[in-house]
Amino acid sequence: MGIFDVAFLVSVLTIAAPVLLAATGELVSQRAGVMNVGLEGIMLAGAFSAYAAMTVTESLLIGFLGGITGGLVGAVLMGALVIEAKVDQIVAGIAIGVLGYGVTAFLDQRLLPEPHTFEPLERLAIPGLSAIPVLGDVVFRQDLFLYATLLIVAGTAFALYRTTWGINLAAVGETPVAADAAGVSVRGVRWAAVLVSGAMAGAAGAYVSVGDVGVFREDMTGGRGYLAIAAVLFGMWRLRGVVLAVTIFACTDAVQLRLQSIDAIPREVWLVAALLLVPVVVRALASVRSVRGGPLHAALRPGPAGGVLIVLLLAVFAVRPPDMSLPASLWLAMPYVLALVALAAAGASRHQAPSALTIPYVRSEA
């Protein structure tokens, strides 16, 4: 049955790459204090611009440059709204998200009614390294976009943690007054961060359309932009955390792709579900117990008792899987459900967020 094979790992990387690139850009923007909620719309703008550029030039390079330009246009709009006009960031972001969807769908129908299909990016085998068993097939036989993403993430890590620019960025997102007093232009840093995030999201969008499959469809980013935002929160505003979060999301997405085609839910899924619930139930038990009564008393209360029952049931299923499956659309929702859970869990660690996130900077305040 083997869900986890080389092809699975390859699909994890392919799914992860655009989300990771967009999330890295979003991280830069959020560390500067701008929460770009319109990331989904900006990715769509990138996806469509890349597709439009391709239909004219048929060059993947121009296509990606077009995607980056589309992302930058979205970012300029975002920056003008939240940095210059000081509009509420969430409101502006939602507007840009909706706008990106509407405008790309409209332009697609009006300008390019004939669907085009292009050759997606080639997979390049890196000589030597690609001969390594498993790792070579998974990592070193990928397309250029993945390599570029890895380089950009590494470069971002360097910029964030090893340069004055990274320090300024953190200062602008945390205590803009201090950055301003130090002579750092809060406006300049925020613009730079928003534009970086726009360019990255645009490139990620281009990969989703022309880079990966070679077509454009309405709303084809399918929530990847929101996943990227969730990854930044779940990753607690650290690049390492963001990479981890994107990996988890991509694994889940790859798993659900496989599971869609399997008749019965395999026992591994039941086991994982049971294991995931155990810490929740244990915590509930502990909190009830600390109020009053012994462990038995705690386990008999309706909430924890239900939890214990569900865990036991899942454990039974793991040993003897029932012959049942879920509709494909439910499987499709899995990464998003996970993102919701992740956000709820990250709610407890909210204090990790940059203090000035979503707060416009007005200088003359005392």
Next chain:
Amino acid sequence: MSTTTSGADPRAGTRSSALRLSGVTKRFGGFTANDAVDLEVGWGEVHALLGENGAGKTTLMRIVTGLYQPDEGTIAVDGEEVAFRRPEQALRAGIGMVHQHFTLVPTLTELENLAMGPSLLPLRDGRRTALERATSVESETGLRITPDRRVADASISERQRLEIVKLLCRGARILIFDEPSAALTPDEWEDLARLMRRLADDGHAVVLISHKMSEVFAVADRFTVLRGGAVAGSGAIAETTREDLVEQMVGESVEIRRERGPVQAGRPALAVRGLSVLRDADQPRGPRALDDVGLDLRGGEILGIAGVAGSGQAELVETLLGLRIPVAGEIEVAGRPYVDRSPSSFYAAGGSLVAEDRHHVGMFGSMTLWENINVRALRRPPLVRRNVIDPAAARHRARDLMAEFEVRATSENQAMGRLSGGNQQKAVLARELSTQPALVVAVQPVRGLDVRATEFVYRRLLDQRARGGAVLLISMDLDEVLSLSDRIVVLAHGRVQGVLDAADATRARIGALMTSREAS
């Protein structure tokens, strides 16, 4: 009016001018914040800038540091005329300001805070050069930083030191200190005073903005007093007296002694018995912030709580408000047991609070003055009719209270955050005292206020006492506790170290009790 030329001061004979302001005027709409201000600070001099809140000191310093541009007048640094359009330009000209609220990033390390700044090559790592500069500043001034400590983990005085190092690293030669002692202990202030003298002796120019006469007389060479936006006087410290300076600041002599009648102990207002509170609620066996504390306060009485910061004052207030749950103890408010503790039940029981952190706890900065003033009265008639608020009645009540409590504002619709600190505190008092509370808990009620507003707050607290209400006055300022209280409870390490009658309390006795015992 005293002279402004440096020739008047014998010690300034050889000093050249570091900073000279001539006829600086700044208007905001119809309001003139600075009116033809002249200010001259020489190299090697500590210059005290005095004035009440709202006298125009802040505006003037914002002009000097490039945040505002003057409408008229000129600024000269080291003899050369300058026109700053942005703060960076003032920094480059060597002017640095140590703000009351530090401009540090708490999540970064001390070194990173030094490295922060505009750089031509954005991908360069500024940490190395910052460390080199910090080392050279240390060898010049003896100011040492801890490079890898996060600023959030540093104490207030360590942060202030970092702020000074930061300015010196950037080559600041004119240093402006905005009420630097506000958050310091007396020892830390001594260190800072020595540092200011040392910086001046090394040839820097130091401007000290302060309310405290003792500080001004301890370190300053010369002074300039602002009143109502204009210069009310300037000269050498050695040739003036405290009374003289206070009079220049307020324009009239302020009554220092407070007249009051004898205590007429009324109904019990607050009784606390055996109160013990954990320092950290997650550590049941950990240290206690309050240990077996007992208090007794009756109407018509002011009970002062003296103690150094962190002796359990904050925990006492939080417990009264129900924000902390004690491990033991009973509390009675207005003679009735006060068991279900929450902020709303505290107010319902007849309590009221003048909070220490005015900006975050004491008011809603972005809401209007009338909304702020009426917060405690909003749910009761006459402001509520058939469960609907009557805004006209509320505005009317606000106007009456503004007149009664001398709150100066353009109208009752002004945003609370736009008022000066003194007027904000007057509005807070109007809100808290207008409901005729049995008990007023006042925590550092005059923090950051000028002489006149301070006097107003004291008078209102004494009025509350005369009316038969009780005041629990919590303050780190011994003089304040001594001058207002009928009885004084000395708190140290969470324990009551002694209760003194105001008649036989002295600074020395309280000081001895405050430091009498180590934490158990």
